[in-house]
Amino acid sequence: MTAVLSLRNLVKVYPSGTRAIDDVSLDIHRGEFVVLIGLSGSGKSSLLRCINRLIEPTAGQVIFDGVDVTRARGADLRRIRRRIGMIFQQFNLVRRASVVSNTLAGRLGYRSSWRTIASRPSPEDIAAAFENLGRVGIADKAFARADALSGGQQQRVGIARALMQRPELMLADEPVASLDPATSHSVMKYLEEINKKDGITVVCSLHFLSLARRYGTRVVALKAGRVAFDGRPEEIDERRFKEIYGEDAIEVEIGPERSVPQPMSATEAALIAMAEDTGHGPPPEIR
Amino acid sequence: MAEYFTARGLPVPRELRQNPLTDWRRLTLIAAALIVFVIGLRVTNLDLSRANPEYSAQLLRQLFQWDLTILTPRNDFETFWDTAEGLMVVTIFLGIIATVFSVVVALPLSFLGARNIMSGNRVTAAVYVFIRLLFTVVRSIDVLIVVIVSAVLLGIGNAAGVIGLAFHNVGVLGKLYSEAIEGIDPGPLEAITATGANRFQVIWTAVLPQIVNPYISFTIYRLDTNVRLAPILGLVGGGGIGILLFQSINLLQYGAAGLIIFMIVITVAAMDFASAQIRRRLV
Numbered sequence: 001m002t003a004v005l006s007l008r009n010l011v012k013v014y015p016s017g018t019r020a021i022d023d024v025s026l027d028i029h030r031g032e033f034v035v036l037i038g039l040s041g042s043g044k045s046s047l048l049r050c051i052n053r054l055i056e057p058t059a060g061q062v063i064f065d066g067v068d069v070t071r072a073r074g075a076d077l078r079r080i081r082r083r084i085g086m087i088f089q090q091f092n093l094v095r096r097a098s099v100v101s102n103t104l105a106g107r108l109g110y111r112s113s114w115r116t117i118a119s120r121p122s123p124e125d126i127a128a129a130f131e132n133l134g135r136v137g138i139a140d141k142a143f144a145r146a147d148a149l150s151g152g153q154q155q156r157v158g159i160a161r162a163l164m165q166r167p168e169l170m171l172a173d174e175p176v177a178s179l180d181p182a183t184s185h186s187v188m189k190y191l192e193e194i195n196k197k198d199g200i201t202v203v204c205s206l207h208f209l210s211l212a213r214r215y216g217t218r219v220v221a222l223k224a225g226r227v228a229f230d231g232r233p234e235e236i237d238e239r240r241f242k243e244i245y246g247e248d249a250i251e252v253e254i255g256p257e258r259s260v261p262q263p264m265s266a267t268e269a270a271l272i273a274m275a276e277d278t279g280h281g282p283p284p285e286i287r
Numbered sequence: 288m289a290e291y292f293t294a295r296g297l298p299v300p301r302e303l304r305q306n307p308l309t310d311w312r313r314l315t316l317i318a319a320a321l322i323v324f325v326i327g328l329r330v331t332n333l334d335l336s337r338a339n340p341e342y343s344a345q346l347l348r349q350l351f352q353w354d355l356t357i358l359t360p361r362n363d364f365e366t367f368w369d370t371a372e373g374l375m376v377v378t379i380f381l382g383i384i385a386t387v388f389s390v391v392v393a394l395p396l397s398f399l400g401a402r403n404i405m406s407g408n409r410v411t412a413a414v415y416v417f418i419r420l421l422f423t424v425v426r427s428i429d430v431l432i433v434v435i436v437s438a439v440l441l442g443i444g445n446a447a448g449v450i451g452l453a454f455h456n457v458g459v460l461g462k463l464y465s466e467a468i469e470g471i472d473p474g475p476l477e478a479i480t481a482t483g484a485n486r487f488q489v490i491w492t493a494v495l496p497q498i499v500n501p502y503i504s505f506t507i508y509r510l511d512t513n514v515r516l517a518p519i520l521g522l523v524g525g526g527g528i529g530i531l532l533f534q535s536i537n538l539l540q541y542g543a544a545g546l547i548i549f550m551i552v553i554t555v556a557a558m559d560f561a562s563a564q565i566r567r568r569l570v
Contacts, residue, residue, distance in 0.1 A: 052481055075485075082483025092474035096496045105492050109483025116488050158478070165482055 003027040003063075004201050005051065005169060010060035012046050012225075020046035021057070022225035028203060030168075033195045035216030035233070036205040039245060043225040044205035048171045051203070052084045053077060065168065082109030085162030085200075089174035091154040095147035099138065099157050102146050103129040106164025125164075132160040136190050152183035159190050170194065172204035176211070184208075188215050209236065209251055350545030357531070357543045371531060371543075375550050378527035379558075381445060382514035385452035390506055392457045396422075397464030398490070403476075404468060419465065426458030430516055431523050438524030448525025452513055460509055467501035468494065504566050511562035518551045 136156035176184035221229035405415035434451030475493035521529020535543040
């Protein structure tokens, strides 16, 4: 197995002096589903963002498919970035734009500035957009505004947008942290599918160890910017767990896949909970 | 309540320690405000003794005895554009043209004045500081002062008014536009950057959709303000109906002045209503 992504002694120190990543070296192989776990602030987000240089690493190297990402500049960097898809905790869609134009944005790395303004997307790109939206099950929402969708649906648009890049590597920064348990599983399953069917390597940070065990082929735990554990998910026992999360931590389970009957966004769930709580009927619509 | 804290040896919160009515800080502030007011009265020396109530009443009556002859050409040399309503139309367009000029300048500059776009490296950060400083300086010079200066530079007339109005407005719109950019959700920028898009594509795809509405809203707001300001530009040499108003007052033609003031009130009220309607429908 060849390493598709290698991190060599990666360090990220923020101007405030925080050492977010402290000498991390990792080899990630083609086809792996790597789950990053660790407490908030342990460096998961920083690590993912250093890989495609959304933030600049302070020292060390990121090598993607034999190319040194850390040294790439301008157009070279953008050519690397377009081979690396990324999805985000807050989905990061352009909220006022339609679902399909958000999806088409995934092709920007393949278009010139001039064509971005002056011409419509090519028929191939549009066909690909609908195909990818179909894969994540929301082709019928293609012309809805992105902010009209529920959280789970927005994250699926995020996946479709990333797939438009025809990526070889998918970075996922807490993709389900804003979603309820049932929706989390549906989003994780799409990630699992692109990992297994398309052979796209996935590096995904997660909060819940149960999700990491269920979907990861490998778990990397970060603690204060250092790798505290690197191995198969089932190797994480009580002792290791406490090493990663601290002595006082207790493992909480995210509900099993069947526990909630229908997908519901976190907001919907909260609104229903509020309505039941107060006994004053459903709350007014938020607009 | 305070006993709860003293009984447990805890510091008593300030809210419980003081009676708001006897709080010396509050009383000092009120006293200071009163002192400033009294000093101000002495310094400005407001003097109403020279006012003549009879003359004022007569004058006020004259303001409402409208001189309708200013609504039609008064001799063979005058055209529609010399009548009061013609000048009113010119004045409205002074405001509109000044807004257009200032939008054309402020729009590109606003991107250079947005911290989140320019914080990339040291050079762009310096440009950002310079542009925002420029906006502040330009904005701090009041329209009337700019028009006085530009009337000297360009000669009395419409050009001086438009340039003066536009100049000040670049500062205001530039700041409003830049702040609209700074207020956008940074998430989409990050996501579009991650797709391999270049800087221009990121701005085009992730920034523009987020700022269209605030920009339109701010532009209409300033258009409204500029049309409201335009009638007084004539007082300092900026053209438009203000010149006629200034002349009528100097020539003691209060009937004409009253009619012009009425026309300005109607125009401004109509503009106010229209811009509120448009803005409400947009945002």
